[in-house]
Amino acid sequence: MDADLDVACHLNVLAPGVSSARLPAALDTIAAAGYRRVVLPPLNPDAIDAAALRELFRVRGLTPITIAGQAPDADVSSPSGDVRAAGAALLRRALDLTVALGADQMNGVPYGVFGHPAGLTDGAAFERSAAEVGRVADESHDRGVLMTFEVLNRYETSVVNTAAQAMEYVSASGSEHLWIHLDTFHMAVEETDASVAIRTALPRLGYLELGQSGRGALSAGAVDIGGIVRQALDDGYGGRWGVEAFSRSTLDAAAADMLAIWRRPFDDGVALAVDAARTIDTGWAASNVGRRVGTTDQ
Structure with a gap:
C-alpha cells in the first residue's frame, strides 16, 4: 500500500477466526499488503490465549x-436494570480483552442486540443505551482504547442507521470519548450521499470502513470506493480506515448465516486484500493529500 494511511483489514477476508490454522498465513498477507491493523471477529475471552495471540x-x-x-x-438498551448492568459488564469484559491483546481500538455494536431490528425505536431505549455506552467509552479512553460504535443498516438494527442519528447518539451519551464507525456498505443502503454522511459525522468519526455493495472486491460494485476515499481525505478526515469483505469461502457457516452471506463473492482472500489496498491507493493518489505527496516525491 502506497497511501500513508492507517488501514485495517478484517481477518475474515482471509480466515474464519483466530483458532484457524490459516491465521499465521493470513496475518502475514495482511502485513505484507501494507495494512497496519487487523480487525478480529467477536471473541470469547474464555476460549483464547490472549498472550499468544498478542505475540502473533x-x-x-x-x-x-x-x-x-x-x-x-445483556443489553444496555433494556428497561431492566439487571439486563442493562449485564450489558455494560459484557462491554467491560470486551474492553479487558482488548487491552490484553495489545489493541487500542474496540469497534462493534455496543448499543443493542445485533440482528434485532425491532424494539429500539423509542427515545427512552435510545437514551438508556447511549448513557451506558458513554460510560464505557470514558473508561476505554482512560485505558488507552478508542471505542467506536458501528452504524448499521435497517435490516441489522433499528437503533442507529445514519450518520445524523449517530451524531445524536454521541450527544446522548454525554461522553467526549465515544466515536463513530461508518461503513460504506451500510451507507449504500441508508444514506443519500456517502460523502455528505461522512462530513456529517466528521467531528466524531473515528473509523471509516470500506465495504463493497456485494461484500466482495472493493474495486467492483455499486460503491465508488476510490472516490469516497478521495473525497473523505479532501474533506479533512484523518482517522483510521478499514477494509471489510465477507464470503462463505472464508467464513464458518454460523457466522455466514448470521451476516446473511449466502454466496461466495470471492474465493481468494489474498487477491481481495491486495485489490483493496490498490483501490485505496487510487483514491489517496487522487486526493489533495496524495497529490501533494506525489509532487514532493518527483
Whole structure:
C-alpha cells in the first residue's frame, strides 16, 4: 500500500477466526499488503490465549481491533436494570480483552442486540443505551482504547442507521470519548450521499470502513470506493480506515448465516486484500493529500 494511511483489514477476508490454522498465513498477507491493523471477529475471552495471540500480532507489526457486542440477556438498551448492568459488564469484559491483546481500538455494536431490528425505536431505549455506552467509552479512553460504535443498516438494527442519528447518539451519551464507525456498505443502503454522511459525522468519526455493495472486491460494485476515499481525505478526515469483505469461502457457516452471506463473492482472500489496498491507493493518489505527496516525491 502506497497511501500513508492507517488501514485495517478484517481477518475474515482471509480466515474464519483466530483458532484457524490459516491465521499465521493470513496475518502475514495482511502485513505484507501494507495494512497496519487487523480487525478480529467477536471473541470469547474464555476460549483464547490472549498472550499468544498478542505475540502473533506483535511480531508482524500489526495492531488488532476487537469487536464488542450485546446479547438478549445483556443489553444496555433494556428497561431492566439487571439486563442493562449485564450489558455494560459484557462491554467491560470486551474492553479487558482488548487491552490484553495489545489493541487500542474496540469497534462493534455496543448499543443493542445485533440482528434485532425491532424494539429500539423509542427515545427512552435510545437514551438508556447511549448513557451506558458513554460510560464505557470514558473508561476505554482512560485505558488507552478508542471505542467506536458501528452504524448499521435497517435490516441489522433499528437503533442507529445514519450518520445524523449517530451524531445524536454521541450527544446522548454525554461522553467526549465515544466515536463513530461508518461503513460504506451500510451507507449504500441508508444514506443519500456517502460523502455528505461522512462530513456529517466528521467531528466524531473515528473509523471509516470500506465495504463493497456485494461484500466482495472493493474495486467492483455499486460503491465508488476510490472516490469516497478521495473525497473523505479532501474533506479533512484523518482517522483510521478499514477494509471489510465477507464470503462463505472464508467464513464458518454460523457466522455466514448470521451476516446473511449466502454466496461466495470471492474465493481468494489474498487477491481481495491486495485489490483493496490498490483501490485505496487510487483514491489517496487522487486526493489533495496524495497529490501533494506525489509532487514532493518527483
